Amino acid sequence: MPAFGRRAGRRTVMKGALAAGLSAPALSAFLTACGTKETSSTAVKIPSPTSPVTWPLSEANPAIAAGQTPKAGTTLRIYNYADYLSPRVMKDFEAKYDVDIRLSTFNDADEALTKVASKELKFDLYFPSYDSLGKLVQADLLRPLTRDYLTNYDNLWASFHDPWYDRGARYSVPYTIYSTGIGWRTDMVPTDVAAMDNPYDVLWDTAYAGKNAILDDWHTAMSMVLLRNGIQDINSTSSKDLDLIRTQLLDLRKTMRPKVTISMYTEMPAGQYGLSQMWSGDAINTPYYLPKGVSPDVMRYWFPPSGRGEIDNDLVVVLAQGQNPVAAHFFMNEILDNKIAGQNFGFTGYQPPLKKFTPDTLVADGYMPENLATAVVRESDFKDGYPLLQLPPETDTAWHQVWQEFKAGG
Amino acid sequence: MADAESRRTPPGGRRIWPLLALPGTIWIAVLFIAPLYVVVAILFGGVDPILRQPVPVWNPLDWDFTQLAYVWDHIVGPQPFFRPALVRTVVYVSVASLLCLVIAYPVAYFTARFAGRWKGVLLAALIAPFWISYMMRMLAWVNLLQTDGLVNKALSAGGLFDVHVAWLQGHASTVILGLAYGYVPYMILPLYAGLDRAPAAMLEAARDLGASRFETFRRVTWPLTRTAVVVSLLVTSLPMLGDYFTVDLLSGSPSNSMIGNLINNSVLTPGQTGQAGAFVLIILIVSVIPMSLYVKSTRSGTDIAT
Numbered sequence: 001m002p003a004f005g006r007r008a009g010r011r012t013v014m015k016g017a018l019a020a021g022l023s024a025p026a027l028s029a030f031l032t033a034c035g036t037k038e039t040s041s042t043a044v045k046i047p048s049p050t051s052p053v054t055w056p057l058s059e060a061n062p063a064i065a066a067g068q069t070p071k072a073g074t075t076l077r078i079y080n081y082a083d084y085l086s087p088r089v090m091k092d093f094e095a096k097y098d099v100d101i102r103l104s105t106f107n108d109a110d111e112a113l114t115k116v117a118s119k120e121l122k123f124d125l126y127f128p129s130y131d132s133l134g135k136l137v138q139a140d141l142l143r144p145l146t147r148d149y150l151t152n153y154d155n156l157w158a159s160f161h162d163p164w165y166d167r168g169a170r171y172s173v174p175y176t177i178y179s180t181g182i183g184w185r186t187d188m189v190p191t192d193v194a195a196m197d198n199p200y201d202v203l204w205d206t207a208y209a210g211k212n213a214i215l216d217d218w219h220t221a222m223s224m225v226l227l228r229n230g231i232q233d234i235n236s237t238s239s240k241d242l243d244l245i246r247t248q249l250l251d252l253r254k255t256m257r258p259k260v261t262i263s264m265y266t267e268m269p270a271g272q273y274g275l276s277q278m279w280s281g282d283a284i285n286t287p288y289y290l291p292k293g294v295s296p297d298v299m300r301y302w303f304p305p306s307g308r309g310e311i312d313n314d315l316v317v318v319l320a321q322g323q324n325p326v327a328a329h330f331f332m333n334e335i336l337d338n339k340i341a342g343q344n345f346g347f348t349g350y351q352p353p354l355k356k357f358t359p360d361t362l363v364a365d366g367y368m369p370e371n372l373a374t375a376v377v378r379e380s381d382f383k384d385g386y387p388l389l390q391l392p393p394e395t396d397t398a399w400h401q402v403w404q405e406f407k408a409g410g
Numbered sequence: 411m412a413d414a415e416s417r418r419t420p421p422g423g424r425r426i427w428p429l430l431a432l433p434g435t436i437w438i439a440v441l442f443i444a445p446l447y448v449v450v451a452i453l454f455g456g457v458d459p460i461l462r463q464p465v466p467v468w469n470p471l472d473w474d475f476t477q478l479a480y481v482w483d484h485i486v487g488p489q490p491f492f493r494p495a496l497v498r499t500v501v502y503v504s505v506a507s508l509l510c511l512v513i514a515y516p517v518a519y520f521t522a523r524f525a526g527r528w529k530g531v532l533l534a535a536l537i538a539p540f541w542i543s544y545m546m547r548m549l550a551w552v553n554l555l556q557t558d559g560l561v562n563k564a565l566s567a568g569g570l571f572d573v574h575v576a577w578l579q580g581h582a583s584t585v586i587l588g589l590a591y592g593y594v595p596y597m598i599l600p601l602y603a604g605l606d607r608a609p610a611a612m613l614e615a616a617r618d619l620g621a622s623r624f625e626t627f628r629r630v631t632w633p634l635t636r637t638a639v640v641v642s643l644l645v646t647s648l649p650m651l652g653d654y655f656t657v658d659l660l661s662g663s664p665s666n667s668m669i670g671n672l673i674n675n676s677v678l679t680p681g682q683t684g685q686a687g688a689f690v691l692i693i694l695i696v697s698v699i700p701m702s703l704y705v706k707s708t709r710s711g712t713d714i715a716t
Contacts, residue, residue, distance in 0.1 A: 044459075044460060107678075108678070110678055110679050110680055111678040113461060113680055114463065114677070114678055114679075114680060114683070117458075117461045117463045117680075118463075135460055135461055138460050139458075139460045139461050210576055210579045210580060211576060211579065213662075253664055253665065257579065257580040257663050257665050258580075258663065259578075259579060259580065259661075259662040259663050260662060260663065260664055261662045270556050270557075270558070271556055271557040271558040272556055272557055272576065272578050272579065273557075273576065273579060291558065393459060393462070396462070396681070397462075397681055400679055400680075400681060400682065403679075404675065404676075404679065404682060405491045406664060407664045407667060407671070407675050408491050408492055408494070408495050408664065408667055408672060408675075409494055409495050409498065409664040409665055409666065409667035409671075410491060410494050410664070410665070
């Protein structure tokens with residue numbers, strides 16, 4: 001529509017609304033009539049296991065030349081979740097390369113994407129999940145990797161050498177793997193959650209109202225409703241499925257008053273609640289935050305034994321806005337080192353997909369207690385489980401609106 | 411008369427005051443009007459199709475009202491899911507502000523009237539909470555209010571009672587008490603300033619004329635400090651209106667969301683940033699009404715004094 005036509009139309013509508021006295025419904029009609037949202041729709045590539053994507057190499061942000069070393073005295077800016085990177089690993093890197101690391105943290109992927117998109121913060125390394133990768137590449141926010149620096153790349157599980165979300169690993173390196181299930185404390189929740197016919201139902205069990213939490217991550221929390229109802233497509237574009245999610249989430253809010261957070265790994269051990277939707281890495285971490293006198297044996301984690309649950313991995317990418325891409329590559333390579341990845345695993349509780357960490361021996365090797373062995377992620381889980389995928393823009397908007405309604409409180 | 415006036419006004423006096431006001435005017439223009447225009451440009455702007463980030467539109471002729479319509483629809487329309495958070499904000503802020511007043515008024519009264527040589531020390535003690543960040547003070551309460559925290563331990567009286575109150579699990583009372591605790595120092599200072607200026611001679615005169623202590627308070631002290639009370643209520647309630655981290659830290663449950671949480675959630679959600687602008691405008695309009703009333707009341711007070 002020509003701009004003039006649009007302006008003239010608005011004037012006419014404005015007169016009508018003013019004549020109607022701008023009552024609430026009239027104002028609403030007026031604003032709707034003025035709505036001329038014109039976001040140009042761009043075909044967005046969405047990778048999935050059945051539709052792998054090889055991203056084109058960025059022309060604006062070329063890969064760096066091989067053979068360089070980090071400049072002493074420079075700063076490496078890292079953007080990551082809180083408590084998701086071992087301070088010791090960072091300190092050792094600083095000492096080894098005489099580089100100063102500045103770590104900034106975020107609470108959820110949406111917040112992170114908003115800040116990364118501003119390009120103002122000059123982060124060098126960012127730790128997204130793979131459902132963000134397509135957006136980051138297509139918005140030209142990433143720098144392609146120079147593989148010569150990643151000498152530890154072969155330490156990864158073979159299935160991660162050429163991942164479906166980034167064929168040829170042009171932009172990303174896998175960081176951690178995790179499942180999403182249910183965590184609980186046996187001293188606060190007498191129900192044997194794992195023995196229930198449908199363990200997801202426990203999060204709607206009013207016996208635990210006011211004593212539970214769900215993840216403050218829209219897609220993770222909403223897809224749990226689908227899994228509860230036996231729907232395996234956790235990236236559904238169906239409006240019927242979305243209605244189901246909305247109904248059950250609002251019911252959850254009303255009857256259970258859940259806390260919506262990503263800090264369950266500290267809050268559940270502290271006794272704030274005894275039941276929570278949880279990431280496996282956080283479950284592994286909970287014993288370290290239990291107060292003195294509480295046995296680590298009280299912690300439990302459930303993930304479908306069939307492996308048919310939510311399974312994901314996080315990545316490390318080099319942002320084009322960063323000022324220190326060489327140090328960023330060195331750091332990436334460092335966390336693929338078996339010993340350093342082990343230190344990091346010990347701190348974060350999140351399993352690296354490296355060959356050295358055999359799932360069958362993680363308990364024996366002391367990386368996690370036996371009562372939390374269900375939190376171990378196996379390579380086969382990525383065949384049987386369901387990954388969270390980037391959603392088409394219209395679906396993404398619709399899902400976000402439901403999440404917004406849930407979080408607005410009612 | 412004209413001669414007397416010209417004698418009081420120094421040469422160039424009519425120009426000097428506007429000139430002196432110029433830096434402040436520029437300051438307000440830069441730090442208030444310009445950011446507000448950015449908010450409006452984002453509210454009425456577009457959205458980047460890939461990252462769903464806001465694209466501000468500076469020309470009002472090209473403004474798009476979709477985001478405002480969405481927010482407005484969900485406040486007054488058939489699915490008003492934003493409305494409860496707005497109502498909750500008004501209730502929480504009103505109760506917390508009144509609670510602050512009940513706590514702050516006696517403290518300020520005592521400090522202004524009876525503290526004597528300890529006045530300075532008391533004032534310093536009252537300001538002391540400002541030295542610690544609000545966030546840190548709230549985090550301290552998180553520790554105290556945990557199910558196995560000190561508050562429940564104290565209530566269990568050494569194990570006599572079995573107390574497992576989940577204070578941090580979505581209780582309105584916890585949020586209101588948190589707001590009152592966090593903002594009460596902001597109320598004490600303006601109240602103290604108002605009470606300290608109240609002429610003691612008038613209070614003594616009321617007593618000499620036979621008024622009881624209560625009558626003296628009701629008919630002299632309270633009217634003299636009414637402006638200070640209004641100011642202190644404004645000083646505390648306005649920042650409370652935009653507060654979101656008290657709810658985040660002391661509740662974390664959507665059942666206690668306030669308008670500040672709606673703003674924060676919208677800002678951090680791709681595609682919804684413009685809606686945050688709509689909520690900001692709502693707060694602005696709601697804030698301007700009591701501010702105008704305050705300005706009107708102080709102006710009429712000045713007229714009476716004159």
